[in-house]
Amino acid sequence: MRKPYITLISILILIVSIVLGGCSGSDATAKKEDGKVTISFSMWDTLDESKANFITAFEKKHPNIKVKLVNIPEDYSQKINSMIIGGTAPDVILAWEADIQRFAKSGAIDPLDKYIKKTKAFKMDDFIPAVSRLNKENGKIYGLPWCYATEFLYYNKDMFDAAGVEYPNENWTWKDFEEAAKKLTIRQGDKTVQWGADAISFPGIWYSMIGAAGDDIVDKNGKLDLSEGLRKALEFQNKLTNVDKVSPQPSVGGEVVDLFAAGKAAMTRNGSWYISSYRNNKFHWDIAPLPKEERSYASLHTGFFTINSNSKHKEEAWKFIEFMMSDEGQSMISKMYNNPSARKSVAAKGDYKVAGENGPTNWDVFDKTAQFADFGYVLVNPSITNDLVNDFNAVLLGKKDIEEVIKTDVPKAQKQIEKDK
Structure with a gap:
């Protein structure tokens, strides 16, 4: 599920390529086009039309914001690290677990506490225990999990x-x-x-x-x-x-x-x-x-919605994250990826459940495991x-x-x- 980091030499090569030609078509900063603010969002999954519906749903709710998907299906972590170094990282980065603490310590991503304090879309006490433990360890909330697997x-x-x-x-x-x-x-x-x-x-x-x-x-x-x-x-x-x-x-x-x-x-x-x-x-x-x-x-496995500290449209970036963490956004992700939301109230709806003719039936194993699961090695x-x-x-x-x-x-x-x- 996770690919190894590249060497320093490889990173330098990637940086040069980013500076000269860009990487995966991403934008370093959001742009205004036709009165709309365009923000970029990166993830490793390739999205077809059926799976890109969460972006469409967000844009309908926020017609003044357009989301440009930066799809990086291979060497995701390596390329995101290089894009941050080269100043071409997307506005919203879906960061791997192994990256989020390093991004936070280096100042590459912003803490989300000030936004979360004002939101009515969700509450932090609704998340599974491991999320709270990680936030406490980091001192601030630097990312929000898009779903989870175990x-x-x-x-x-x-x-x-x-x-x-x-x-x-x-x-x-x-x-x-x-x-x-x-x-x-x-x-x-x-x-x-x-x-x-x-x-x-x-x-x-x-x-x-x-x-x-x-x-x-x-x-x-x-x-x-x-x-x-x-x-x-x-x-x-x-x-x-x-x-x-x-x-x-x-x-x-x-x-x-x-x-x-x-x-x-x-x-x-x-x-x-x-x-x-x-x-x-x-x-x-x-x-x-x-x-x-x-x-x-x-062990827990996920990705975290984070805001690039160099983004010129952080408020718009937060609105996208806020939507993705809302009941509607989380339900859409659960249905698309068959993974439960890290928000307990959304997971309880069971949108992630996809049973075959012969199993499984013990869906409460997700809830039981979430009580003791941790990020650990990831x-x-x-x-x-x-x-x-x-x-x-x-x-x-x-x-x-x-x-x-x-x-x-x-x-x-x-x-x-x-x-x-």
Whole structure:
């Protein structure tokens, strides 16, 4: 979901290209055309006519403001960073989690507190807990989440029924997960024809396991907190993979086969966005919170509406953000992307729900997970967290030991974080 940052040399090359020819057709400042103020808004998704309706709806409410979409489908974070440096950034930036704190500290984006204080479109106490925690950590409100995604435990109800295993629930622990995986694994001779659980394919699951085992992942000072929780997570997943042999080894290179979707794994831990992918599954399935260890934990994923500090039309930029965070704007986003609003009152309407014929039904898992989910690892440069996941997988493949990861790879990652700053 997140692509790694580019090197300093690459950034300099991009800056030169921006200065000479512009980047993605964006405008550095808003322009007045035919009596209208034109503001630019950037996002990574390509919008067709059906998905651009939130811009049309805003322009109908504010006929004096035109919104120019700056679509950056590849290398989004890198290009936005370069555009900020080059003075060509859009008026409204949909910023990644790993960027917002750095943008705030550098003065690239404005705090929104003065606007929020006057708005009647929403209230800050309506947001899920993690948003309040992040705002408190930043000192001010620099961005508002356009929606959110998280991570779940998916399970094949038909396989559970056939094995006589009770379905997962919010009280499930790692031990419950392991015992169920053992019962659900089927072997024919030396061949495993049904896995109790699929391998970890999404990096966020590793960090959610580490968080569940007690580590904060990223502390209040922005430093990595990966120690005993990481050790427990590595030991647990290694046991599932190489001792119990109820989960296959991680894929290395090439495309990852989704064994759950293929009906060859009874459980998988993955992002909430897979609900849309799984809705056409031929078997009955459902969702549950990720199993807990020391605590319940899941990673949150979103983007934040922010205002470029160099924008010449900040009031118009705020009006666009205000609309997007209103009941109408949030409902439109939920329906388009099948993700719930980070505003609890809007999420309660269920606009994000897209069920298939065979599942899911446990929609309250979103609400339960939102109570304990946190941004955690997504606040760090994704190239660093992805590199660490390669180290985690190397343990499962027998190429590294746990102590090497904790005492060598994690400190190395921390040095890289400090270097990036």
